[in-house]
Amino acid sequence: MEAGTKPKISGARLCCCCNQRRAALKRPKTLEQICRECFYEVFEEEIHQVIVENQLFKPGERIAIGASGGKDSTVLAYVLSELNRRHNYGLDLFLLSVDEGITGYRDDSLETVKRNELQYGLPLKIVSYKDLYGWTMDEIVKMIGLKNNCTFCGVFRRQALDRGAALLKVDKVATGHNADDIAETVLLNILRDWVDALQLLLVKMDLFLDANLLSIYSPNAYRGFAREFIKDLERLRPRAILDIIKSGENFRISASTKMPEQGTCERCGYISSQKWCKACVLLEGLNRGLPKLGIGRSRGLNSDVKKDVKQDSGTKSIESKQCGSLDF
Amino acid sequence: MACNSATCNSSGCYKEYAEEQRQPTTRNNGSAAAQKNLCVKCKSNEPVCCGIAGDDARFCKDCFKTNLYGKFKQAVSYNALITPSDKVLVAFSGGPSSRVGLQFVHEMQCRAQNNYDASKDKSLPVFGVGVAFIDESSVHSFTSIEIEKAIEDIRSIVSNLSPPEKELYVVPSENIFSSDSIEGKEKLKKLVDGVSDVTGKEDLLVHLRMLALQKVASENGYTRVVLGTCTSRIACHVISATVKGQGYSLSADIQYVDSRWEIPVVLPLRDCPAQELNTLCSLDGLEIVELINGPCSSINGLVSSFVKVLQEENPSRECTIVRTAGKLTPFHFNRIPDIHDSNIPSATRKRLKRQSLNPNGSISSESFCPICNSPLNKSNFSSSLSNLESDQISTNFAAACCSSCQFQILPKDPSLMEQFVSLLPQPLIARAKRGDQGDFRLLREQIQDFLLSDGCMARHSQGDKLFLAIAMNPDQWLVPASVPCH
Amino acid sequence: MQLTLEFGGGLELLCQSVKIHNVNVDLPKGAEKLTMKDLLSWVSTNLIKERPEMFMKGESVRPGVLVLVNDCDWELSGQLDTTLEEKDVVVFISTLHGG
Numbered sequence: 042m043e044a045g046t047k048p049k050i051s052g053a054r055l056c057c058c059c060n061q062r063r064a065a066l067k068r069p070k071t072l073e074q075i076c077r078e079c080f081y082e083v084f085e086e087e088i089h090q091v092i093v094e095n096q097l098f099k100p101g102e103r104i105a106i107g108a109s110g111g112k113d114s115t116v117l118a119y120v121l122s123e124l125n126r127r128h129n130y131g132l133d134l135f136l137l138s139v140d141e142g143i144t145g146y147r148d149d150s151l152e153t154v155k156r157n158e159l160q161y162g163l164p165l166k167i168v169s170y171k172d173l174y175g176w177t178m179d180e181i182v183k184m185i186g187l188k189n190n191c192t193f194c195g196v197f198r199r200q201a202l203d204r205g206a207a208l209l210k211v212d213k214v215a216t217g218h219n220a221d222d223i224a225e226t227v228l229l230n231i232l233r234d235w236v237d238a239l240q241l242l243l244v245k246m247d248l249f250l251d252a253n254l255l256s257i258y259s260p261n262a263y264r265g266f267a268r269e270f271i272k273d274l275e276r277l278r279p280r281a282i283l284d285i286i287k288s289g290e291n292f293r294i295s296a297s298t299k300m301p302e303q304g305t306c307e308r309c310g311y312i313s314s315q316k317w318c319k320a321c322v323l324l325e326g327l328n329r330g331l332p333k334l335g336i337g338r339s340r341g342l343n344s345d346v347k348k349d350v351k352q353d354s355g356t357k358s359i360e361s362k363q364c365g366s367l368d369f
Numbered sequence: 370m371a372c373n374s375a376t377c378n379s380s381g382c383y384k385e386y387a388e389e390q391r392q393p394t395t396r397n398n399g400s401a402a403a404q405k406n407l408c409v410k411c412k413s414n415e416p417v418c419c420g421i422a423g424d425d426a427r428f429c430k431d432c433f434k435t436n437l438y439g440k441f442k443q444a445v446s447y448n449a450l451i452t453p454s455d456k457v458l459v460a461f462s463g464g465p466s467s468r469v470g471l472q473f474v475h476e477m478q479c480r481a482q483n484n485y486d487a488s489k490d491k492s493l494p495v496f497g498v499g500v501a502f503i504d505e506s507s508v509h510s511f512t513s514i515e516i517e518k519a520i521e522d523i524r525s526i527v528s529n530l531s532p533p534e535k536e537l538y539v540v541p542s543e544n545i546f547s548s549d550s551i552e553g554k555e556k557l558k559k560l561v562d563g564v565s566d567v568t569g570k571e572d573l574l575v576h577l578r579m580l581a582l583q584k585v586a587s588e589n590g591y592t593r594v595v596l597g598t599c600t601s602r603i604a605c606h607v608i609s610a611t612v613k614g615q616g617y618s619l620s621a622d623i624q625y626v627d628s629r630w631e632i633p634v635v636l637p638l639r640d641c642p643a644q645e646l647n648t649l650c651s652l653d654g655l656e657i658v659e660l661i662n663g664p665c666s667s668i669n670g671l672v673s674s675f676v677k678v679l680q681e682e683n684p685s686r687e688c689t690i691v692r693t694a695g696k697l698t699p700f701h702f703n704r705i706p707d708i709h710d711s712n713i714p715s716a717t718r719k720r721l722k723r724q725s726l727n728p729n730g731s732i733s734s735e736s737f738c739p740i741c742n743s744p745l746n747k748s749n750f751s752s753s754l755s756n757l758e759s760d761q762i763s764t765n766f767a768a769a770c771c772s773s774c775q776f777q778i779l780p781k782d783p784s785l786m787e788q789f790v791s792l793l794p795q796p797l798i799a800r801a802k803r804g805d806q807g808d809f810r811l812l813r814e815q816i817q818d819f820l821l822s823d824g825c826m827a828r829h830s831q832g833d834k835l836f837l838a839i840a841m842n843p844d845q846w847l848v849p850a851s852v853p854c855h
Numbered sequence: 856m857q858l859t860l861e862f863g864g865g866l867e868l869l870c871q872s873v874k875i876h877n878v879n880v881d882l883p884k885g886a887e888k889l890t891m892k893d894l895l896s897w898v899s900t901n902l903i904k905e906r907p908e909m910f911m912k913g914e915s916v917r918p919g920v921l922v923l924v925n926d927c928d929w930e931l932s933g934q935l936d937t938t939l940e941e942k943d944v945v946v947f948i949s950t951l952h953g954g
Binding site for chain 2: 227228230231232233266270273274277278280281283284285287288289290291292293294
């Protein structure tokens with residue numbers, strides 16, 4: 042304990058693990074009162090257990106850590122590098138960041154990621170929208186306005202992360218999604234009638250990056266509603282968050298619900314369930330001055346692309362998650 | 370910006386469009402303006418209420434009612450919820466939903482009666498209708514004056530319905546015990562008091578209410594139990610079941626038909642939002658009897674206020690929730706069993722037959738939670754099964770329950786648990802025993818499964834992660850998303 | 856009473872992007888001690904410049920906002936009833952935004 046801080050209730054509440062030090066927090070998950078040191082230990086060991094039980098990594102693998110500079114990915118970077126050292130996972134870890142090109146938004150956080158690079162000694166790779174697509178998010182917003190821009194951001198970010206991973210030649214990408222995020226996604230999928238999306242989510246949870254959570258261009262109130270609801274629930278019943286995830290995993294989604302077939306985009310070669318991947322459709326729209334291409338219903342386009350667009354918006358995959366366009 | 374596509378609604382284009390629209394209005398001023406003030410359906414009467422939630426569609430009283438009755442009738446006939454040879458028991462709480470349910474069943478019966486009277490060969494019988502009110506005064510803190518008044522009102526509502534006459538059963542919830550009523554009352558009180566979780570207590574009462582309804586229906590020869598469960602109620606159930614970790618069994622509870630029970634339960638108001646049912650009650654002057662319960666701090670209460678906020682934001686939200694959940698695969702018991710009735714139109718019969726042949730949810734050796742009767746999923750078996758060998762009735766009972774009931778209803782303390790089980794009504798105990806005879810080996814496998822999947826417990830909440838982040842170094846992390854979106 | 860207040864996780868934006876505030880809070884009239892409840896109402900009138908609903912809900916903080924008093928979770932010290940003393944450090948962090 043730092044000098045100068047004084048316990049509020051002297052000696053009355055000791056850590057339930059070590060029974061020696063003063064408890065510093067009440068874990069939302071278990072309501073246990075626990076001290077700082079024991080908390081680290083328990084938290085890190087729990088993650089180690091998850092990694093071991095689910096065989097997330099194999100020795101010698103190259104792993105990219107999706108790093109936004111935020112708290113979740115910072116914790117992830119810390120824990121993974123710490124566990125890798127402590128338990129000899131034998132992993133090559135990298136930090137991978139996406140620069141969307143949003144002035145005053147990503148600049149600061151990229152600074153944080155650069156600090157992480159130094160502190161944990163992990164090589165950092167930054168991929169930018171400008172380099173990959175020729176457009177920064179600022180330019181896209183200038184073109185299409187505030188509505189629908191989350192579609193672009195989300196689709197591009199997801200693909201940027203994958204392309205960055207390919208550049209780094211990594212085997213896997215780890216992201217910092219936490220239980221709250223997943224529970225929230227399960228709820229939002231119910232609220233928006235996206236069972237298909239839910240199924241996809243559960244299949245490729247590891248790669249799912251959610252644009253809506255993180256953008257200054259996304260002024261949606263309902264996400265806040267859902268998050269607050271989850272926090273209210275947690276207060277009433279801490280296990281509710283895990284129960285929601287459990288529900289999401291156990292929903293009886295019929296096997297016949299069609300899963301998009303995986304192919305490659307004819308244009309860029311990236312994985313896609315359609316002729317063109319979503320990013321290419323969106324990009325084509327931007328470059329041709331038809332930014333509405335690929336967003337919802339489209340009219341007045343050549344029939345070939347039109348067909349593609351229709352199919353694409355029919356398959357509501359995670360990648361095509363739109364937030365700005367939804368009337369919630 | 371230049372307008373490139375037909376859908377463009379940038380400000381410039383939109384203005385033109387709006388002006389175009391306005392022109393005809395100014396030209397034939399009279400009729401267009403008048404049109405606006407007429408019912409969208411019959412175009413002749415003055416509208417009195419908004420129709421389908423969210424739409425600007427405005428209906429006159431008659432069209433509104435026809436529309437709502439249409440949804441009911443559609444659900445009933447499409448799914449053969451009520452057939453001519455049936456004897457249906459309407460569960461009537463006195464609230465608006467079940468009041469409309471009662472009214473619609475009554476109207477349907479009247480029409481059937483008229484047809485019967487008009488037909489020569491009298492080949493189609495008229496289905497019978499009874500009404501049940503479950504008196505829960507022994508577990509709620511209503512004064513005896515309140516409850517007497519409520520029962521009196523309910524009697525008058527039922528007796529004021531035109532013939533055919535309907536039998537009314539006023540049944541105290543303690544009826545679920547075979548013992549005499551005073552002893553039953555005590556038992557019930559003790560049983561409910563044994564549940565410490567507020568949500569668990571509420572849910573237990575719902576399960577016991579169903580038990581009471583089933584008992585009345587079965588003892589009096591009814592073939593269907595009609596509930597007034599509306600879209601809004603189902604939407605709330607979808608969310609709260611998800612929150613309670615009952616994702617697997619959820620789809621069982623939200624279909625038109627639920628024949629898990631001895632007497633199949635049907636939900637003909639599944640497609641009617643509460644708001645519309647309330648509107649009908651006030652338009653048609655349908656009397657409502659409401660026993661107000663205090664504000665509830667349960668999960669269920671939190672969920673319904675959440676859904677209410679969403680509904681205010683977007684009036685079709687409840688329907689969307691029900692539609693999403695409707696895509697989940699139902700169970701084999703979510704259909705009317707044994708459709709042999711020659712009075713059902715053959716098309717309907719064929720459709721229902723097809724449904725029943727559908728391997729969806731293959732008629733498996735499913736086991737059910739003895740308390741809430743929800744079908745059990747493998748992962749529902751909890752670690753408490755490790756002492757499965759135990760001879761203790763209470764331990765075996767607990768092991769047969771779903772994890773949600775184990776958590777929110779069953780007492781944790783072994784001696785309290787024993788007392789709780791000893792107080793349970795017979796049908797629940799019997800249900801547990803039925804489950805017990807299931808394949809023991811299967812159960813073992815299921816335990817194995819559970820043990821392997823325990824890893825999910827290590828998921829971390831935001832709070833946890835944050836603490837670690839702060840503790841590591843408060844300056845380390847910056848918040849990229851630091852702009853609260855609102 | 857001298858206190859140090861820190862806002863993080865996005866909450867600093869509600870008070871003109873200043874993270875750390877060294878403030879002097881007076882005891883409520885007639886009261887002998889300052890509680891978190893008093894502090895919260897003081898903060899919402901004196902520091903929060905916009906969208907107070909992002910910070911408060913009812914008379915407490917919005918669910919999802921972590922509160923630490925001298926590095927200790929306020930859930931352990933009685934939440935709203937926590938008594939504050941001279942030179943205490945109170946940290947508010949929103950978990951509702953970003954990750």
